[in-house]
Amino acid sequence: MSMKEAFDTFFEEMDRNSMKALGTLPTIPCKKGALILSETCDKYGYSVWRPQLQTEPVSFNDIEKELGFEIHIQLKEYLTTYWFRTLFSRMEIDGHLIFPTLDGILPGTDFNEWLRCMKSDGQTHYLKDHVYFLLGTYCKVDRVDGYLVEFNNDTGEVTAVDVGAHISIKLADSIEDLLKTMKGQWKE
Numbered sequence: 001m002s003m004k005e006a007f008d009t010f011f012e013e014m015d016r017n018s019m020k021a022l023g024t025l026p027t028i029p030c031k032k033g034a035l036i037l038s039e040t041c042d043k044y045g046y047s048v049w050r051p052q053l054q055t056e057p058v059s060f061n062d063i064e065k066e067l068g069f070e071i072h073i074q075l076k077e078y079l080t081t082y083w084f085r086t087l088f089s090r091m092e093i094d095g096h097l098i099f100p101t102l103d104g105i106l107p108g109t110d111f112n113e114w115l116r117c118m119k120s121d122g123q124t125h126y127l128k129d130h131v132y133f134l135l136g137t138y139c140k141v142d143r144v145d146g147y148l149v150e151f152n153n154d155t156g157e158v159t160a161v162d163v164g165a166h167i168s169i170k171l172a173d174s175i176e177d178l179l180k181t182m183k184g185q186w187k188e
Contacts, residue, residue, distance in 0.1 A: 001180065002176075004082075005176075009180050010087065010179040010182055011051055013183055018184075025050075026085075027047060028049045028085060030045050030047045051083060053083075060076055060111070063111070071115065071153065074175045074176065075153065078151075078175045079109075083106055083107050087104070087182070088101050088184070089102075089182035089184050091181055091182050091183060096141055096169060097142055098139065098169070100160060101137075101149070102136045103134075103135065103137060118134040119134075120132035120133060120134055120150060126166045130153065131153040132150045135149045135158065136149030141169060146164065147161060147169075148161050148163065149161075150168075151175065156174045156175070157170060157172065157173055158172045158177075158178045
């Protein structure tokens with residue numbers, strides 16, 4: 001499955017769940033440049049939002065040279081397939097109820113800066129065995145909401161990480177698998 005197909009699977013699930021729970025596709029407060037389906041706002045100041053396929057090619061050569069390693073192909077595809085708002089979801093793994101949230105990738109994102117800022121250090125990941133990138137600044141596991149969503153650049157795995165408690169829970173073998181497994185839900 002391609003990254004686009006994995007995203008499409010997630011977005012279809014999110015749309016179904018939003019329609020079932022709210023009777024509408026996912027909405028956001030109306031504001032300029034916010035990935036919206038139409039310019040029309042409802043009486044509450046909200047508009048339907050849709051992800052947008054990216055069309056411009058992106059080179060990672062300069063940032064890879066700067067960082068001194070190659071960015072995993074999964075992360076490159078994740079960053080350059082769709083523009084999207086924050087993705088809220090739920091999933092169950094080994095008896096844990098997990099609510100991973102993936103931070104949005106919006107038009108105008110400077111991917112070099114994103115990679116510099118989201119590369120984990122001792123403050124955002126307690127393990128030093130691999131290079132990690134932060135995909136989400138919020139993840140709740142059972143009733144504990146202090147987790148982060150981290151991508152292992154060396155193995156491609158995605159984990160929920162509680163930095164303070166030194167706990168990692170594997171969410172998926174890849175970003176594609178994560179997107180296919182997450183059950184999209186909507187809130188803003």
